[in-house]
Amino acid sequence: MTNAAVDRMLTVTLRVSRFTPKPERPGRRRGGSPFGSRSKSPFGADAGAGRTNRARGKRWTQDYTLDVHASDSVLDCLLAIKREQDPSLAFRYSCGHGMCGSDAVAINGTPTLLCTAKVRDWVRPDTPGFVGDDGFRPTGEPVDADAHALDLDALDPDTTLVIELAALPGFPTQRDLIADIDPMLDQIRKLEPYLKAAGELQVTDEGKINAFEYLQNPEQLARYELLSNCIACGVCEGSCPVYAGGDAFIGPAAMIAASRFINDSRDNATASRLTALMEPDGARACQSVRACSMHCPKGIDVGEELWQTIQKVDAARVSSEAE
8 A cells, every 4th residue: 555545535434323312211221231130240239230221212324424534543534523514423532542442432343442543444345245355344353454455546436435333332322422331340340450468568777668679570560561551441342242231241351450450469469359250250251252352452462361360260269169
């Protein structure tokens, strides 16, 4: 792909799955997993509390056509639509640089971040049954230069290009492209994602805090450093075929949060963290599909990390049963 093609002007149609909710009736429940029960969560709180069944409201698909640079992000496109075509279109974003994770949606069926998704990587011909050179229709993954990216240089000027957008799967939709990620955040909180040290301060002979006693060597830091980059965007949750609101499976994001502290040499709560993951909707609910690893915006191999954590949970279970 030439430099001119990378930043050429394209006429693109954004096909947006829209939703406007109806006012909720008192006492009506919505949301939650079709696989999970309404019983009390093994992690303490009622897993269905505050959530009701699938939100009722108006659902429709709306097309927006605009001229953009191939190097523009999909978020840039939505902001242009918001300013110039339809101020009622609802989507969430904050930093715009892939750091906050607030703008996770499904693009062409793939959970990813709006701000890091470039138009040139995601446009596809608006042709029924479109297939790439490898014989597969490129949905569920980005059309990138290393896979089946469109040759923009050879593109017919009359080709209609589309990008399909929908709210992040696995969560209740609040409005248009805004998903309710509170279920995921609740599950993360239940695993207490904060350092639990002994609370005994090491001091010098002069009675001052000895900071050197709390330093880690590079090997200890490397065990959890990458996991600290998790931005709780929900991309791994939206990719997981088991997670659906957290009722049946506490989810990969929560397990990554727990793994970050299980792997921290300064944390003294490893045993209780592993015990918490022994619950039915914990480690044993993971089916090791590893779809969670495919599109993590921070480069975490979520599936591999979950597998390593599951091995630790199983070892802890065997040890506890042998005692």
